[in-house]
Amino acid sequence: MVNASKPVSCTLVGDGMVGKTSIALSFIGKQAEENYVATVFENYAGGTSVAGEQYTVSIYDPAGKHDYASMRVCTYTDCEVILMCYNVSDRDSFDSIASFWLPEVRKFRGTKSTVILVATQTDTRNPDSDSSVSTEEGEKLAREINAGGYMETTTQNYDSVKTVFEKVVTCALKCRKKKKTLFKKISRR
Amino acid sequence: MDTDMSASGGGDPQPYINEDFPSDGNEDGQLFESTEEPEFEFDESGLELAADDDLARENSEGSAFQSGSITPDGLIDEDFEKELGTPSDGEEEDEGEFQDVAQHNILEVAGDDVYGRKVIIFSSCKLPSSEKLDHQRLFLYLKHTLDQYVENDYVIVYFHYGLTSKNKPKLSWLLQVYRELDRKYKKNLKALYLVHPTRFIKILWNVFKPFISAKFGRKVMYVNYLHELKEHLHFDQLVVPEPVLQYDAKQVKSNKPPYPYSGDRVDDSSGAQKTQQFGVTLSHIRQNYKCVIPPVVEISVEYLRVNALDVEGIFRRSANARTLKEVQKKFNQGLTVDFCTEGDVHIAAVILKTFLRELQEPLLTFDLYQPIVRLHNQDEGRQMVDVQRMLREELPEDNYIILKYILQFLTEIVAHCEENKMTSMNLSIVFGPNLLWPKGQASLSAMGYLNNFTRYLIDHYRDLFES
Numbered sequence: 001m002v003n004a005s006k007p008v009s010c011t012l013v014g015d016g017m018v019g020k021t022s023i024a025l026s027f028i029g030k031q032a033e034e035n036y037v038a039t040v041f042e043n044y045a046g047g048t049s050v051a052g053e054q055y056t057v058s059i060y061d062p063a064g065k066h067d068y069a070s071m072r073v074c075t076y077t078d079c080e081v082i083l084m085c086y087n088v089s090d091r092d093s094f095d096s097i098a099s100f101w102l103p104e105v106r107k108f109r110g111t112k113s114t115v116i117l118v119a120t121q122t123d124t125r126n127p128d129s130d131s132s133v134s135t136e137e138g139e140k141l142a143r144e145i146n147a148g149g150y151m152e153t154t155t156q157n158y159d160s161v162k163t164v165f166e167k168v169v170t171c172a173l174k175c176r177k178k179k180k181t182l183f184k185k186i187s188r189r
Numbered sequence: 190m191d192t193d194m195s196a197s198g199g200g201d202p203q204p205y206i207n208e209d210f211p212s213d214g215n216e217d218g219q220l221f222e223s224t225e226e227p228e229f230e231f232d233e234s235g236l237e238l239a240a241d242d243d244l245a246r247e248n249s250e251g252s253a254f255q256s257g258s259i260t261p262d263g264l265i266d267e268d269f270e271k272e273l274g275t276p277s278d279g280e281e282e283d284e285g286e287f288q289d290v291a292q293h294n295i296l297e298v299a300g301d302d303v304y305g306r307k308v309i310i311f312s313s314c315k316l317p318s319s320e321k322l323d324h325q326r327l328f329l330y331l332k333h334t335l336d337q338y339v340e341n342d343y344v345i346v347y348f349h350y351g352l353t354s355k356n357k358p359k360l361s362w363l364l365q366v367y368r369e370l371d372r373k374y375k376k377n378l379k380a381l382y383l384v385h386p387t388r389f390i391k392i393l394w395n396v397f398k399p400f401i402s403a404k405f406g407r408k409v410m411y412v413n414y415l416h417e418l419k420e421h422l423h424f425d426q427l428v429v430p431e432p433v434l435q436y437d438a439k440q441v442k443s444n445k446p447p448y449p450y451s452g453d454r455v456d457d458s459s460g461a462q463k464t465q466q467f468g469v470t471l472s473h474i475r476q477n478y479k480c481v482i483p484p485v486v487e488i489s490v491e492y493l494r495v496n497a498l499d500v501e502g503i504f505r506r507s508a509n510a511r512t513l514k515e516v517q518k519k520f521n522q523g524l525t526v527d528f529c530t531e532g533d534v535h536i537a538a539v540i541l542k543t544f545l546r547e548l549q550e551p552l553l554t555f556d557l558y559q560p561i562v563r564l565h566n567q568d569e570g571r572q573m574v575d576v577q578r579m580l581r582e583e584l585p586e587d588n589y590i591i592l593k594y595i596l597q598f599l600t601e602i603v604a605h606c607e608e609n610k611m612t613s614m615n616l617s618i619v620f621g622p623n624l625l626w627p628k629g630q631a632s633l634s635a636m637g638y639l640n641n642f643t644r645y646l647i648d649h650y651r652d653l654f655e656s
Contacts, residue, residue: 015507016619036610038505038618040640041633066507066539067546067622070631092509092533099510 007045007056008172010165011075013101014085015093016064019120019155023085024059026155027165039063041071048162050169057165066100076108080172081148083164085118088152091131094141102145114171116149117142118164123154148174290330293317298338299346302422306379307343309335314351314432316358324358328366339373344380346418346427349390350436375405380421384412385436414441464523468547471587481587482594485520485544489537490598492528498601499608500534504542504619508535516540541595545623552588552595553625561625565638576645577653592624592646593654600650617644 012020028046042061142150621640
């Protein structure tokens with residue numbers, strides 16, 4: 001059932017309480033827990049199919065607290081795609097993408113890392129509120145940080161979660177292919 | 190290359206070689222044999238004294254023989270004779286012959302590394318400009334110094350910082366060094382630490398790598414920050430030149446990892462302002478503010494106690510990074526901050542956490558790290574006694590008072606967990622890594638133990654602090 005090739009790995013980053021763990025849990029088909037406990041470090045694996053092929057996606061879910069920076073470092077080095085999450089109804093979490101998360105990821109992964117910007121809890125979006133972040137703003141930020149994509153998601157809608165991880169797989173495959181062709185080009189000479 | 194050599198070094202060093210070593214300067218093996226033997230004869234009178242000196246030095250340096258070399262007995266004897274002979278002579282010789290080179294202290298020997306191998310330091314910042322220094326002499330001096338140690342394993346620490354176009358030796362010289370230092374030098378060199386390598390060096394190295402033996406390639410290690418050396422060397426023994434230290438401090442500062450490495454900040458008080466509260470030591474704050482509990486802690490706790498006990502996710506939420514920086518700056522300038530004007534209760538919570546995280550030494554101290562991690566495999570009954578003893582006897586008094594102050598507040602938050610949803614478990618996850626961290630990288634399991642410990646402190650606050 002599952003593609004024998006290397007599983008696609010991704011890391012969820014973003015401020016505390018934007019719902020990173022919830023996305024991961026929802027993707028692997030578990031109900032997001034209601035017990036309100038901060039994550040230290042979790043690792044999940046789920047399957048998804050892209051273009052008719054089954055892929056395993058392994059998800060690292062490190063703590064979003066800035067306090068746990070030292071632990072996140074190791075997850076950065078061995079994942080292929082980074083999912084940067086913010087809560088659409090919490091502008092601070094949106095601001096920290098540019099002011100905290102991007103610099104941190106750039107520092108440990110270099111500038112050429114594949115990043116997907118994910119807007120979470122879109123069901124809570126209130127267009128009248130000041131703190132709410134619009135789709136346009138999200139897309140603009142995604143362009144600015146040169147992200148591989150911008151996705152909106154809510155755990156209320158399983159399909160929106162699934163598309164996020166399908167995007168992860170396509171991004172990772174694109175990245176792998178790039179490396180492969182470069183290698184071929186060199187070795188052919 | 191040969192023509193190059195004779196062109197650059199032909200003028201000066203040749204007469205010098207002729208003077209001291211009757212043999213041809215180009216055949217190194219002969220050259221050095223011939224230097225050793227006559228000295229042996231000359232020095233007979235002073236040999237005993239020199240030997241004593243040498244033994245004393247050996248002992249004080251932690252003895253290369255005891256720690257490192259797993260040589261058969263015969264070899265040690267042989268080595269010993271050599272040690273008795275050459276270095277003592279060498280020292281006298283240094284005075285006279287190599288004094289012009291030696292006075293710069295370009296090469297230094299700094300005891301043993303953690304595996305018991307001799308450490309030799311080469312600092313490029315001490316190289317004088319090319320006009321003043323004859324590189325041919327430097328090479329001879331290099332070889333001469335190395336000769337004393339190459340019989341055993343040794344490592345070289347190379348401080349690249351400070352090499353400029355003015356004092357850098359010619360490439361031809363480097364090639365000459367590589368060629369003329371024969372197998373024994375390369376074989377016993379166990380590691381070459383390149384400290385603060387520039388991009389240019391890395392590129393150059395990659396270009397030359399295919400031509401240099403793979404074995405040697407593996408020995409070269411880049412060291413971007415001085416504290417990385419600590420894994421391999423006894424850092425205290427290293428004589429790091431001042432400019433390199435400053436450069437490293439600058440590097441560490443500009444690329445400061447988000448988690449604090451204490452210790453690699455060279456000295457805490459010199460750079461910090463008197464009013465500084467973040468990123469300093471508790472004693473620094475106490476000295477300048479004349480109070481045990483740092484003002485930033487007191488102000489934020491007082492504020493949170495009034496305004497945030499029933500705020501959902503207090504201490505879990507992040508705050509606006511920009512506001513945070515401004516508030517931090519105000520505290521560092523010694524101004525009083527009124528959190529009411531900042532508009533967000535989470536600012537105060539994050540400030541408190543940030544303050545703890547940026548302390549140079551964690552509140553629970555590095556000394557207690559291991560004992561606390563080890564606590565988890567003890568049974569419940571003993572735990573209480575142990576923790577009590579640790580807190581009361583081993584934790585410095587100031588730390589104890591501050592810890593008690595903060596924990597007491599945390600118990601108040603837990604008392605309101607119906608509204609704020611922050612149970613002791615939740616709080617311990619967000620506070621654990623701010624109360625204690627190891628000097629290096631924390632492991633995942635250790636993190637769990639630390640959080641358990643923090644939870645234990647919150648849950649048993651009454652028994653631990655008030656009985």
